[in-house]
Amino acid sequence: MRERPNDAFREEAYELLAELETSLLELEDNPRDKDVIGRVFRAMHTIKGSGAMFGFDEISAFTHEIETVFDLVRNDEILVTKEMVDLCLLARDQIKAMLDAAGGHLEVDRSRTAHLVGAFRAFLPQAAPAEASPAAIPAPAAAEGAATRTWRIRFRPAHDIFANGTNPLALLRELCELGEARVVAQTDLIPPIDDLHPEVCYLYWDVILTTTADANAIRDVFIFVEDDCEMTLASIDDGGCLDDGDSRKLLGEILVERGDLSAADLERVLTERKRLGEVLVEDGLVKPGQVAAALAEQQALEKQRQNRPAADAASSLRVPAERLDKLVDLVGELVTVQSRLSQTAAGREDAVLTAVAEEVERLVEELRDLTLNIRMLPIGTTFSKFKRLVRDLSRELGKDIELETAGAETELDKTVIERLNDPLVHIIRNSIDHGIEMPEVRQVAGKPRQGTIHLSAIHSGDSVVIEIRDDGKGLDRDAIRRKAIEKGLLGEQDEPSDHDLFLLIFAAGFSTAQTVTSVSGRGVGMDVVRRAIDALRGTIDIHSEKGRGTTIRVRIPLTLAIIESLLVAIGKDRFVLPLSLVEECIELTEGDVAAAHGRNLVRVRDQLVPYLPLRRWFAMEGARPPIEQVVITSLGGQRVGFVVDHVIGEHQTVIKSLGRMYRDVQGISGATILGDGSVALILDVPQLLQGAEAEEKVATHG
Amino acid sequence: MSAFDYVESGEVDGRRCGRLHLGSSLTVAEAAELRLALMAALEDCAVLTLDAAEVGEVDVAGLQGLCAVHRTGVARGRQVLVTGLDVGPWPEILRLAGLRRHEACPLSNDRKNCLWL
Amino acid sequence: MSADNQNETNQYLTFKLDREIFALGIAKVREVLDYTAITRVPKTPDFMRGVINVRGGVVPVVDLRVKFGMAPTPQTVNTCIIIVEINLEGETTVLGALADQVEEVLDLDPAQIEPAPRIGTRLRTEFIKGMGKRDEQFIIILDIDRVFSGEELASVAGGEDLAQAVRS
Numbered sequence: 001m002r003e004r005p006n007d008a009f010r011e012e013a014y015e016l017l018a019e020l021e022t023s024l025l026e027l028e029d030n031p032r033d034k035d036v037i038g039r040v041f042r043a044m045h046t047i048k049g050s051g052a053m054f055g056f057d058e059i060s061a062f063t064h065e066i067e068t069v070f071d072l073v074r075n076d077e078i079l080v081t082k083e084m085v086d087l088c089l090l091a092r093d094q095i096k097a098m099l100d101a102a103g104g105h106l107e108v109d110r111s112r113t114a115h116l117v118g119a120f121r122a123f124l125p126q127a128a129p130a131e132a133s134p135a136a137i138p139a140p141a142a143a144e145g146a147a148t149r150t151w152r153i154r155f156r157p158a159h160d161i162f163a164n165g166t167n168p169l170a171l172l173r174e175l176c177e178l179g180e181a182r183v184v185a186q187t188d189l190i191p192p193i194d195d196l197h198p199e200v201c202y203l204y205w206d207v208i209l210t211t212t213a214d215a216n217a218i219r220d221v222f223i224f225v226e227d228d229c230e231m232t233l234a235s236i237d238d239g240g241c242l243d244d245g246d247s248r249k250l251l252g253e254i255l256v257e258r259g260d261l262s263a264a265d266l267e268r269v270l271t272e273r274k275r276l277g278e279v280l281v282e283d284g285l286v287k288p289g290q291v292a293a294a295l296a297e298q299q300a301l302e303k304q305r306q307n308r309p310a311a312d313a314a315s316s317l318r319v320p321a322e323r324l325d326k327l328v329d330l331v332g333e334l335v336t337v338q339s340r341l342s343q344t345a346a347g348r349e350d351a352v353l354t355a356v357a358e359e360v361e362r363l364v365e366e367l368r369d370l371t372l373n374i375r376m377l378p379i380g381t382t383f384s385k386f387k388r389l390v391r392d393l394s395r396e397l398g399k400d401i402e403l404e405t406a407g408a409e410t411e412l413d414k415t416v417i418e419r420l421n422d423p424l425v426h427i428i429r430n431s432i433d434h435g436i437e438m439p440e441v442r443q444v445a446g447k448p449r450q451g452t453i454h455l456s457a458i459h460s461g462d463s464v465v466i467e468i469r470d471d472g473k474g475l476d477r478d479a480i481r482r483k484a485i486e487k488g489l490l491g492e493q494d495e496p497s498d499h500d501l502f503l504l505i506f507a508a509g510f511s512t513a514q515t516v517t518s519v520s521g522r523g524v525g526m527d528v529v530r531r532a533i534d535a536l537r538g539t540i541d542i543h544s545e546k547g548r549g550t551t552i553r554v555r556i557p558l559t560l561a562i563i564e565s566l567l568v569a570i571g572k573d574r575f576v577l578p579l580s581l582v583e584e585c586i587e588l589t590e591g592d593v594a595a596a597h598g599r600n601l602v603r604v605r606d607q608l609v610p611y612l613p614l615r616r617w618f619a620m621e622g623a624r625p626p627i628e629q630v631v632i633t634s635l636g637g638q639r640v641g642f643v644v645d646h647v648i649g650e651h652q653t654v655i656k657s658l659g660r661m662y663r664d665v666q667g668i669s670g671a672t673i674l675g676d677g678s679v680a681l682i683l684d685v686p687q688l689l690q691g692a693e694a695e696e697k698v699a700t701h702g
Numbered sequence: 703m704s705a706f707d708y709v710e711s712g713e714v715d716g717r718r719c720g721r722l723h724l725g726s727s728l729t730v731a732e733a734a735e736l737r738l739a740l741m742a743a744l745e746d747c748a749v750l751t752l753d754a755a756e757v758g759e760v761d762v763a764g765l766q767g768l769c770a771v772h773r774t775g776v777a778r779g780r781q782v783l784v785t786g787l788d789v790g791p792w793p794e795i796l797r798l799a800g801l802r803r804h805e806a807c808p809l810s811n812d813r814k815n816c817l818w819l
Numbered sequence: 820m821s822a823d824n825q826n827e828t829n830q831y832l833t834f835k836l837d838r839e840i841f842a843l844g845i846a847k848v849r850e851v852l853d854y855t856a857i858t859r860v861p862k863t864p865d866f867m868r869g870v871i872n873v874r875g876g877v878v879p880v881v882d883l884r885v886k887f888g889m890a891p892t893p894q895t896v897n898t899c900i901i902i903v904e905i906n907l908e909g910e911t912t913v914l915g916a917l918a919d920q921v922e923e924v925l926d927l928d929p930a931q932i933e934p935a936p937r938i939g940t941r942l943r944t945e946f947i948k949g950m951g952k953r954d955e956q957f958i959i960i961l962d963i964d965r966v967f968s969g970e971e972l973a974s975v976a977g978g979e980d981l982a983q984a985v986r987s
Binding site: 329619661677 | 876877
């Protein structure tokens, strides 16, 4: 089941491309930032290097062209321009296309590649014909990815390394940041103070680095001083072998391996009985610093061996997503079985069984939380994609828009994040297209020329609230009203609140756009948003102030797999509703129904709340009981009741899909398995709510 | 006034003691000046204490200078000590630079005679 | 999946719907379950009887009799649910089919199988893979993928407008 190296490369390359995009956008704002330039260069360099290694020659050759340009940039020979960033972004897309092509046997537009190559070469001074083939690609010492390994690095800066402003300590620091490092300075070249040339570098270093970074990443640290230092890199332990306790290396072997000591000398010294290190130094065979470095290496190896189990637990691990899905499925089944166990235990008066059931319940709960947690990812990855979207689209439209983000670290279920992407794209596009005005218009209105879209994510209970706020022109109440009436979504006489009116933009077939652009305005966008969010069991809320901007708030449950819910019964059928939407349950007597004069309204304290009799709505057989229950739900500030025969109680619901055959069933979003093994259906509250609204409208209009 | 301020600090066991205050910066920019100050101070006393407590910035050139004066002192039978290595950037710098007593100095195989902590 | 074309065996599971005998290629059959209570999904066509729990998964159950224009399958001691894997537009889907009685696994030589007759059966011919024979009795071999082809399913959900449903 091992991933093929090619897949590993592609996966890594996709990640690098994502980072590259972020770096490029950053570079656009700070074209002189050396750090960012370095990041761009390293990303290109790594893609080129690993690409060549895994036979992606086209990618490697292409990336080489960009790398060449960035080599000049980081040497201050040319400056970063907007045009260059644009080209780089296009190049990034092209590399991605090449990767996609490699995965799916698609064709890449080679003329585009050639065009880009030409454009990059134009950046080179005197337009020197760049080498046709990629320059020597550093032969990586090892191909494997994330395993923890220990490396021996000797770093010997050139004597004049200070002259170009390089601080070797900074490089050592970078190296140390890659993992656990032991640095040993070699001071033997330092002369007496009288002979010291203050600007010559005498020190050199041995570093023992235990890291998950690969050879390329280590080499990358020295990338800017390649010509100004000697750097040797050797793997002295590749993680897996460490279990072999006997492979522990002796000090002497290490010194021989490093070339600090000849094997013959070692042989001779070993016949003496003193501590090896001392003997070697006394005999002048090796310098103390070399012994120290070798000792450090020995210690690092031993330490790594001791720490291996702990280190493994702490380090991260790449797991195919399907395996996690399978795990969640199994935990789901376990939750179901556990609830059956609890039910069985409750039915018998057996103290031992009850105790066991409780223990299992506790464990399953812990296991469930842990499992769902594993699938949590920060939402930030999606955010960075939006940065690009905003940049490209606003340019296309001649607008000046900045995307601010907050809460990128907020974690959400992986599937939820994936499925959130499209609706968020639609909302942001809508803001760019219809929300934010042209710079001149903004200026006239006394606003800054640059518009802002603020995208944030924050945890709130068992959900995440994602807010998209723009400082554009706000929604046009009258236009929406007209449109809604025209589309039959609103009666001529209706005077809904702003809030209710604005929500109509999410209705099917609604669009107020005057012109159809490539961006949005085909009258499908917001409708799609609504459906996607509904499918995630989320809610949308909207606020807008004319001239000030629009805020759309999307609330999404943290996970799609398991929810707390309320179990209800109608006849002998059982249904569940997401508990997060339930406000309270009240009784509905025949008297209440009569008092409402045929309208489906119930008084909850001082408010009249519309309700939907599910028995009738689902056209179910059987008579309703004299006293029914109304489950009052609240969704996006709207309260609606659902009439059921009776409320059974809370239930931990493992959500199961109803499958293809039932995918378009109205009012039902899925199913779950109850403790007794039977199936209950999950009510699709948002969809039912629309039904209730329609029903109420019919009742009011006669 | 120089960034490197030398003062005599009396005698211990008949050995003349001196103290050199290292300024706030020990980088390649100051390396030439540092070298001169160290040489002068080492000329003047038998026990030289370098006060590094005020150093805020130090690079490899600075470290080499201190190393060099130390080994010169040892070669001439003088004692060179350094104080203030436990504050400011020092602990981190010494870790990064891999300068630790018993590890680095060719003169300190007995592990007692290294400049560095 | 092309697997069932290549590994086509000559074995068939036969079962009764009303008085007629039907057969399914054994490769399509995952297991046969005793009848169990089916949870009805509201507002769906009659031939879709609802869903059941099969080892922790939710599986739809269809009433082939209704699908084929017969009276709904009554519940008797012999009623079974045949769990089959069908191929819907390239996706494998598991579903249960109600049968009045499951009979046996039968070997049928391909030579013994005749093409579907154009007349004389209530079934649409595209649902029939062929006709086998056992003791002078005809066996209708079903092409179960066709029975639940995409077009057929799409009509299941048939875009009933919500508001209209409420009004009616």
